[in-house]
Amino acid sequence: MKYRSAFDIIGPVMIGPSSSHTAGAARIGRVARTLFEKQPTKAVISLYGSFAKTYKGHGTDLALVAGILDFDTFDDRIPDALKIAEETGIEVQFLTENAVTEHPNTVKINLYDGEGKELELIGISIGGGTIEITEINSFKLKLSGANPAILVLHEDRFGMISAVTSILSRNEINIGHMEVSRKDRGDVAVMVIEMDHQIDDGSFAELSFLPGVTQVIRLVD
Structure with missing residues (x-):
């Protein structure tokens, strides 16, 4: 460590x-x-x-x-x-x-x-x-819990990772660490995204209304 x-x-x-x-x-x-x-x-x-x-x-x-x-x-x-x-x-x-x-x-x-x-x-x-x-x-x-982060629960299907990261990129939010986990193919998946700074409300809303996203949780630093 x-x-x-x-x-x-x-x-x-x-x-x-x-x-x-x-x-x-x-x-x-x-x-x-x-x-x-x-x-x-x-x-x-x-x-x-x-x-x-x-x-x-x-x-x-x-x-x-x-x-x-x-x-x-x-x-x-x-x-x-x-x-x-x-x-x-x-x-x-x-x-x-x-x-x-x-x-x-x-x-x-x-x-x-x-x-x-x-x-x-x-x-x-x-x-x-x-x-x-x-x-x-x-x-x-x-x-880690040491940095601002979000958890994105979503459908496990083609294009979800790209759709989420495109929103973050467009809003100039830099990703420090990212992981994707799923239970079964085609089932529910979760993205864990740690960022350099807290996500703004507008970007958070964009992610929340993204087709295929079921929930976005903001983890306060």
Whole structure:
């Protein structure tokens, strides 16, 4: 893993005690909340590896729930996240798993709204508050969460990638990283696009109304 600056090793401004177990966890939770696009009514959080062993002592449980509440890493409400979640009507369940994962700081978050909407996200905290999202709703991907990004859910058919990237090019939006994943040929696919700056509302609307696109989700940096 290469770090871009000393701050990637030291970690972000945060409520402690650990950048990987607290700040990273909060960021993963916040990505899940952003992708869910609303406050959930239930969160099932499955912890693996060192997360499963130390989550209470390192405040990982508080940080994950704080992220789901849309709190940033430095929010002084993090120590009260579980209480705030209960007060706002979010049922939280923690599960510790024995399965061996590729990275010790791995978490799976399942969010529900009580009306049929669901999200499953798997993320890892790789140190210094840096994270990586490796799976969303069974789609394998690689999303750092460090840059402005969009997720484009679309039909898996000819010309979709070109149509999306043409809109970004026409609006002078530079792509830093892009991945495409699909479940089955001709089924639903997802593009993960990280950009140099946040996408503007006009470009976002163009993508949303593109034939074959079912949903566009903006991930706030």
